[in-house]
Amino acid sequence: MPSLLRRIKSKMFIAAHRRTLALLDGEYGSVFKGRSLDFDELRAYVPGDEVRDIDWKATARHGSPLVKRYVAVRRHAVLLLVDTGRNMAAQGASGESKKDIAVQAAGVLGYLACRHGDDVGLRHGTATASRFVPPRSGEEHLERLLRDIDSSTALDAPPSGIAHQIDYVLRYLKGRLLIVAVADEFMPDPTVEALLRRLRARHEVLWLTIRDADLAPAAGSRSGGQRDSDQTDSTDVVNGSRIAGKLAAQAAVQAAYAAAMRERGRRRSDVFRRLRIAEQQIGGTADVVGKVFALLEQHRSRALGGLYLAKGGRRAG
Structure with a gap:
């Protein structure tokens, strides 16, 4: 195959x-830019840590600064x-x-x-x-x-x-x-x-x-010599309903359908x-x-x- x-x-x-x-x-x-690290654990803040890594909610609960540790995602x-x-x-x-x-x-x-x-x-x-x-x-x-x-x-x-x-x-x-x-x-x-x-x-x-x-098919797209009455019926695969090809090919019907779809x-x-x-x-x-x-x-x-x-x-x- x-x-x-x-x-x-x-x-x-x-x-x-x-x-x-x-x-x-x-x-x-x-x-994936900016998402190459995954959260690992919390640890105590030490001088030199990024302020943006501080977990403020955990810090408030704990009473002293805690920062998030990350591990690289390969x-x-x-x-x-x-x-x-x-x-x-x-x-x-x-x-x-x-x-x-x-x-x-x-x-x-x-x-x-x-x-x-x-x-x-x-x-x-x-x-x-x-x-x-x-x-x-x-x-x-x-x-x-x-x-x-x-x-x-x-x-x-x-x-x-x-x-x-x-x-x-x-x-x-x-x-x-x-x-x-x-x-x-x-x-x-x-x-x-x-x-x-x-x-x-x-x-x-x-x-x-x-x-x-x-x-x-849009007007003018039918094969040579094909009449409106030769149009294939359209079928909705969801519920099986059909619309006659001759009706579907009418300009007014196509225009209304196109407007509804837009x-x-x-x-x-x-x-x-x-x-x-x-x-x-x-x-x-x-x-x-x-x-x-x-x-x-x-x-x-x-x-x-x-x-x-x-x-x-x-x-x-």
């Missing part, structure tokens, strides 16, 4: 020349949080299967982690069933993770349920992780938003949304912006490298902005 990772790497190197790959590596590495843990419900077996904006786009996106992020010597794990599932694969290093392990995503996503699978995957991480996974979520174009409800807020407080969180297909996308983006979670939307496998770079850059910029504000600065505008 052909290697999924080899296919992903070949697409990466076609889309990303050496300089672009170096930029990707740099942006990935920047996610390896980071990356968790791929992937929706493998039947929503992801549908067609994406590019006409490709969303599953193929998700595998490509997870593969690019996983490969960057492997290049940096980091461990990669996987949590994936549906609204009713889930699976966790603990983080490990190496390309062979990453290949198994990608095959797991690929084989678990099908039209006969249960519906998507990313909230179940987030809840599992919050309940059972300890230690700070870099979480890269790859999910359907869904709208977070208040329950999911609350889960995301808790997730963001504990971990570094990046989000990739796989865009839905259009309702019908509004939904705007509201979804507002949620991620409010939670300070970097999010990018991917339409097809050709977009993946560029969108991953934009995602890492966006995350770094937001982290720096938050640090600046925490130090008492003000952002222009």
